[in-house]
Amino acid sequence: MGLTARVARAALAAWLLLPLVPLVLWAAADRWTAPAVLPQAWGTAGLRDAVDAGAGPASLRSTVLGLVVAVLATPLGAMAGRALATYRVPVGGAVLAALLSPLVLPPFAVALGLDVLLLRLRVPEPVGVFLLLTVAALPYTTVLMRAAYAAHDTGFEEEARTLGATARQAVFHVQLPLLAPALAGAAFLAFLVGWSDYVVTLLVGGGQLVTLPLLVASAASTVGNEAQVAVLSLSSVLPPLVLLVAVGLVGQRGRA
Amino acid sequence: MSGGTAGRRWAVLLVLPALVPVAAVVGAALVSAVLLSLGLTPLVGQPRLSLDAWRGAAGDLGTATLLSLGIAAAATVVAAAVGLCLALAATAVVRRSRLLGALAALTIPVPHLVGAAAMGLLLADTGFLPRLLGVSPDAWPPLVGGEWWVAVVAEYAWKESAFVALVVGGVLASRARSYDETAALLGAGRWARFRFVTLPLAAPALGAASAVTFVYTLGSYEVAALLGRPFPEPLPVMAVRLAGSIDLTVRPQAAAVAVTTAVLALAAVLLALRALRRLSAWD
Numbered sequence: 001m002g003l004t005a006r007v008a009r010a011a012l013a014a015w016l017l018l019p020l021v022p023l024v025l026w027a028a029a030d031r032w033t034a035p036a037v038l039p040q041a042w043g044t045a046g047l048r049d050a051v052d053a054g055a056g057p058a059s060l061r062s063t064v065l066g067l068v069v070a071v072l073a074t075p076l077g078a079m080a081g082r083a084l085a086t087y088r089v090p091v092g093g094a095v096l097a098a099l100l101s102p103l104v105l106p107p108f109a110v111a112l113g114l115d116v117l118l119l120r121l122r123v124p125e126p127v128g129v130f131l132l133l134t135v136a137a138l139p140y141t142t143v144l145m146r147a148a149y150a151a152h153d154t155g156f157e158e159e160a161r162t163l164g165a166t167a168r169q170a171v172f173h174v175q176l177p178l179l180a181p182a183l184a185g186a187a188f189l190a191f192l193v194g195w196s197d198y199v200v201t202l203l204v205g206g207g208q209l210v211t212l213p214l215l216v217a218s219a220a221s222t223v224g225n226e227a228q229v230a231v232l233s234l235s236s237v238l239p240p241l242v243l244l245v246a247v248g249l250v251g252q253r254g255r256a
Numbered sequence: 257m258s259g260g261t262a263g264r265r266w267a268v269l270l271v272l273p274a275l276v277p278v279a280a281v282v283g284a285a286l287v288s289a290v291l292l293s294l295g296l297t298p299l300v301g302q303p304r305l306s307l308d309a310w311r312g313a314a315g316d317l318g319t320a321t322l323l324s325l326g327i328a329a330a331a332t333v334v335a336a337a338v339g340l341c342l343a344l345a346a347t348a349v350v351r352r353s354r355l356l357g358a359l360a361a362l363t364i365p366v367p368h369l370v371g372a373a374a375m376g377l378l379l380a381d382t383g384f385l386p387r388l389l390g391v392s393p394d395a396w397p398p399l400v401g402g403e404w405w406v407a408v409v410a411e412y413a414w415k416e417s418a419f420v421a422l423v424v425g426g427v428l429a430s431r432a433r434s435y436d437e438t439a440a441l442l443g444a445g446r447w448a449r450f451r452f453v454t455l456p457l458a459a460p461a462l463g464a465a466s467a468v469t470f471v472y473t474l475g476s477y478e479v480a481a482l483l484g485r486p487f488p489e490p491l492p493v494m495a496v497r498l499a500g501s502i503d504l505t506v507r508p509q510a511a512a513v514a515v516t517t518a519v520l521a522l523a524a525v526l527l528a529l530r531a532l533r534r535l536s537a538w539d
Contacts, residue, residue, distance in 0.1 A: 009356065012338070012341060012342055012356055013355065016356070016360060016363055016417075016418065019371065019411075021384060022374065022377035022378050022384035023374045025384070034382040034387060035386075035387050036387065077274060079270040079271070079273060079274065080270065080271045080273075082270055083266075083267040083271040084271065087263050087266060087267030087270070088263065089267045090264060090268065095271055095275060098275060099278055101282050102278060102281075102282060104525045105282060105518050105521060106476070106477075106517050108477045108495060108514065109289065109475065109495070109514035109518045111285075112285075112496075112510055113284070113285030113286060113288045113292075113511065113514060114288065116292060116507070135281040138277070138278055196369070198478050199477045199478060199496070203499065213367060216370060217478065217481075220369075220373040220482055221482060229376075233370040233374065236369075237365070237366050237367070241362065241365055244361075244365055
């Protein structure tokens with residue numbers, strides 16, 4: 001490999017990594033004044049500040065939000081994906097377009113439009129957030145499961161039926177286990193929608209649902225608490241990252 | 257089983273549980289925003305059809321629209337260019353870089369809000385980059401909150417370049433390699449292979465990923481809110497500020513901005529779909 005290619009690849013790696021470096025350094029810095037390239041004092045002040053700001057309960061709320069969205073959006077997306085991939089859905093193109101519409105419309109615009117309505121109907125704020133984020137996650141789960149069902153070989157189910165399995169048994173004991181990797185992927189994406197949402201929780205949550213992203217934003221909008229911002233940011237990146245690597249490893253073992 | 261009335265009814269039953277909430281939420285949100293912007297469902301006072309909200313927002317709406325389109329276009333161009341390079345390096349026939357592929361994949365689950373916080377710590381005048389380069393805070397250009405929205409564009413370009421790399425890399429990995437090898441065997445040089453084999457194969461995926469990036473950036477709030485300047489504002493920042501105002505009478509203006517953004521996003525998607533159809537017709 002030539003020198004130019006080597007430099008180009010190093011530049012690309014730097015492009016991807018560089019923004020994350022100050023995050024990691026700041027998270028462990030007690031004192032880091034300019035122009036020092038590395039912190040002058042290492043410590044856990046950032047962690048302490050983050051915990052004081054309520055990082056613990058906020059992570060719990062973010063986890064619950066992600067789980068609720070995953071539990072709602074994964075089966076609904078799987079059913080819709082199944083219908084679109086294997087059956088002749090009336091006006092299928094229009095149905096797919098409608099299911100994908102949350103990807104096109106800005107989330108803040110949908111939240112602003114619906115917020116007034118939810119207020120008038122006296123829908124509790126967290127319920128409104130669950131509803132909006134589930135709708136935001138459905139395009140991902142539907143598209144992923146539609147592709148999975150399109151590539152899925154129905155021969156196994158037919159075989160099971162021939163051997164006397166009921167339709168229900170064929171779905172739960174044959175179809176779903178075969179589609180487990182795709183279902184896990186869909187659930188992961190849906191979890192991520194709930195876990196990392198900011199603007200919908202901000203606009204519709206009415207200040208009741210203080211999740212991790214809300215803490216990150218409020219800490220990052222004031223100066224002087226970089227360590228806390230870094231710790232909060234890392235706490236909202238690491239859990240999904242660990243989940244992603246775990247799912248990847250499980251998937252690889254399944255293939256081997 | 258897949259044909260006939262029974263199959264159709266079954267298909268409808270399967271698709272409705274997802275379709276009903278999506279259609280209800282999207283439909284109700286759009287109708288509600290349009291009605292509110294036209295003064296028909298005010299939070300205070302009598303309903304009356306008027307364009308007051310649109311007139312009230314009009315002055316800043318033009319600037320905000322241009323600014324939003326500019327930020328989205330700049331971020332999309334950089335993300336597409338860097339993303340394509342990443343995809344090429346991650347799927348190269350000779351010395352494929354697994355590291356770049358893995359780094360791009362790891363960037364995907366980072367929320368844009370965290371990306372914005374990170375960009376702030378990197379690009380501010382006391383940030384990591386000026387320290388690394390040995391530039392004093394006074395001599396550092398105002399990338400965060402500055403006139404050119406550099407930090408905002410950089411954040412979107414950074415995050416979305418990984419997304420572009422993943423989408424384009426997926427296509428290149430599955431299709432391009434065999435064509436590339438054939439072309440090489442037939443004596444095509446590196447540039448000719450890139451220009452006539454790789455690029456045409458990557459173009460539809462690159463176009464689609466760029467369109468997604470553009471539409472996402474256009475409608476995204478948090479990055480510009482955190483790393484931008486107070487004035488002028490892009491559309492999402494303007495809408496959220498108006499919606500959060502204690503003055504309830506400006507709520508219809510927020511709705512007008514939301515409707516404008518939604519229409520722009522929809523128009524961008526329709527244009528992109530038309531362009532993509534033409535692009536894939538080249539195959």
